Amino acid sequence: MNRTAKIALMVVVDLLALPLCFLAAMLLRVGDAASAMQYPLAAYVLVPLLTVGAFSLSDLYRAVIRFIDQRMLAVTGCTLALATLSVYLILMGMNDDKFPRSTLIIYWFIAFSYVVTSRMAVRNFLRRQMNDAPQPDHAVAIYGAGEPGAQLALTMRTSNEYRPVCFFDDKRALHQRSIAGLRVFHTEHLAETVRSLGVRSVIIALPSVSPQRLRDIMERLSMVGVNTRILCRLLDLADGATPVHTVRDLKFEDLLGRQPVPPRADLFDRCVRGKRVLVTGAGGSIGSELCRQIATLAPAELHLIDHSEFALYTIRQELLGRHPELRISAHLGSVCSARLVERIFQENPIDTIYHAAAYKHVPLVESNIVVGLRNNVLGSQVIAAAAGKFKVGTCVLISSDKAVRPTNIMGASKRIAELIFQAAAAVHGPDTTFCMVRFGNVLGSSGSVIPLFQRQLAEGGPLTITHPEVSRYFMLIAEAAQLVIQAGAMAKGGDVFVLDMGEPVRIVDLARTLIMMSGLTEKTAQNPAGDIGLKFVGLFPGEKLYEELLTDGKVFPSDHPRIMRMKEHALDPGVLDTYITCLMLACNTHDRAMIASMVKAIVAEYMPQPNGAAPENPAPTVAPPDKNRPALLRSFSPHRIE
Known part of the structure; x- marks a missing residue:
């Protein structure tokens, strides 16, 4: 009909x-x-x-x-x-x-x-x-016998994707009860119920669950060898909705032991709304996310600079598709070219700059120190000089936790970039507000360890880790971009802003959690029949076991609960210019010892490892059992900083 x-x-x-x-x-x-x-x-x-x-x-x-x-x-x-x-x-x-x-x-x-x-x-x-068609053979259980779980069970019955067979819940009062036509079992009976009912997947229907409890649930489920998925969000599941749209795979950010703080509207758009904004390194991980965030705040114009044609084309097309009304100008070239940068500023008045262009992969920069220093140092000097010359209102440098007491050229180059912006603040302070934002690794950035682990998992392992104790700070890429924009709005000139990154995460714990999320088991001496092993390869040249966000400088609170303000020591602008000139001359010689000496002269805290070697007592090739740490991460995620 x-x-x-x-x-x-x-x-x-x-x-x-x-x-x-x-x-x-x-x-x-x-x-x-x-x-x-x-x-x-x-x-x-x-x-x-x-x-x-x-x-x-x-x-x-x-x-x-x-x-x-x-x-x-x-x-x-x-x-x-x-x-x-x-x-x-x-x-x-x-x-x-x-x-x-x-x-x-x-x-x-x-x-x-x-x-x-x-x-x-x-x-x-x-x-x-x-539903007269054959029932789906994918038997699933729902973890959480509350209202979201009951609605999900009713929704699943209208589809041919899943066949709900039971609930699991921690409440003893619900054991052997019936909800939405399904039997509820206490989680103590998880293993035997999974085996008896042939459960292949468990969907966690606890939309407001804390990361800590989610990690505990996931660890428990991984021990019985079932795939784990999660309800997308707390929503009113409409009858007849497609389950594939209401559940998804667990993501690393679900297990991140910190809750992102929503941006403050008064800070978030202060330097963007109605402004002409320039983002360098716009095609990179942080740069592209900054562009996405900025585009939502109605800037007057958005200018993009990147030396990668494909990366610049990709972000430009994405922004044009999402914001067709926004005036976007894409400039192909390097920030090291003073002529290019000055031409852009002459033709397009700029109000705000976010300088994200940098080489940041530690081993690659350590092997190519001349290119790394020229890009990170000279590029920052060109941008700072142009911002001061053309009286840009705000200029923000995206720095790194590796700039704190650096042991590698990449970290030292970012500290020199900070010194350049501090010197520019002293020279051009009344007209241009310069500041720096320092944070650690972010989810979704390039050079990430997670894609490496995923490729190694697909190939059957092992997962390669530099050292059993190496740890890093992590945060979500969207939150990092939001905090960068807000920090720039709070700057007074020469500030170093440090983002609250939560607790550091051991990479070995991250690898073990990834194995578990994939439904696999770790191969160890105690479990030789496991699926994936871990292999320790020793620290890369210049790599640190632990990253730091704070130095011995003074730390002050800011207007945002997740952002701290620091006052770092600075160099006299004239002295710094002389040092950088000498550094660039040293780079022309390609003499590593001379270059390292000049870097050390500028960054007194720079402590390179002898001959770029890893520390003594190299790491074992098999992961030792760790009985004192939880199997899941207390705080979680991967990825290096842009």
Whole structure:
């Protein structure tokens, strides 16, 4: 039947059934059929007609019965009440004292019961007809027997993707109870229930669960060898929704032991809304995320600089697709080219700069120190000089935790970039506000350890780790970009802002968690039948065991709870210019010892490892068992900084 025919059928059935509902109400009110038939026939026609009109206003006839839900029935009940109230008011206007008006209340209950019963019966009939196809063989259990879990179970029954078989819950009071037609088992019976029911996947239906509890649940589920998925978010699952859209795989950010702080609106758009903004390294991990965040804040213009044609093209196309009204200019070239940068500034007045262009992969920069220093140091000097010359309002440098007491050229180059911005703040302070934002690794950035681990998992392992104790700070890339934008709005000049990164994470714990999330087991001396082993290869040249975010400088609070303000020691601008000139001359010689000496002269805290070697006592090649640490991460994620 087409849609018009279905609506006509529903209206006809209601016009036949509602008079009977009214008659039943009259019989209950007056007690016998003879008394009920004394009242005029018009009442038996008028009330059903008004009721059908009310149903039409509530969109009951437009609703797809197979997907009808409680909200639709609630609206129908309200409109039915309005219809009965209208009849009551009509009777009052007619001064009809003979008609028992309490009949209308009885009629509301009977008519609403009819609507609910008829629609639910048809809905269940249609669903059974559609589910005559073979049942899916993917048996799933739902962890969490609350309202979200019950709604998810009902949703799954309308699809051919999953076959829900039971609930798991930590509450003993729910053990062996039935919810949404499924038996609830306490989590103590997890292993035997999974085996007896053939459960292949468990969906965690706890949308507001804390990261700590989520890690505990995931560890428990991994021990019984089932795939784990999670309900996307706390939402009102509409009847008939597709389960594949309501559940997803667990992500690393789900296990991150810190909750992102929403941006403060007064800080977030202060340097962006209505401004002409320039982002260097716009095609990189942090640069591209900065562009996405900035584009949502209605800047007057957005200028992008990147030396990678493909990266620049990709982010430009993405921004144009999402924000076609935004004026975007893409400039292909290196920030080390003073001529290019000055031409851009001459042709396009700029209000705010976010300088994210940098080489940041520690081993590569350590092997190519000349290119790394020229890009990171000279590029920062060119941008700072141009910002001061053209009186840019705010200029923000994206720095790194590796700039704190650096042991590698990449970290030292970022510290020199900080010194350049500090010197520029001293020289151009009244006209341009310079600041630096320092943070650690972010989820989703390039040079990440997670894609490496995933490739190694696909190849059957082992996962390569430099050292059993190496640890890093991590945060979400979107939150990092938001905090960078807010930090720039709080700058007074020469500030070093340090983002709260939470607790550091051991990379070995990260690797073990990734193995577990993949439904695999670790191969160790105690478990030689495991799937994936860990292999320790020793620290890379210049790599540190632990990263730091703070030096011995003074730390002050800022207007944002996740951002600290620091005052670092600075060099005299003239002295720094001389040092950098000498450093660039040393780079021309390609003499590593001379270059390292010049870097050491500029960054007194720079402590390179002798001959770029890893520390003594190299790491073992098999991961030692760690009984003092939890199997899952206390704080989680991967990725190096842009």
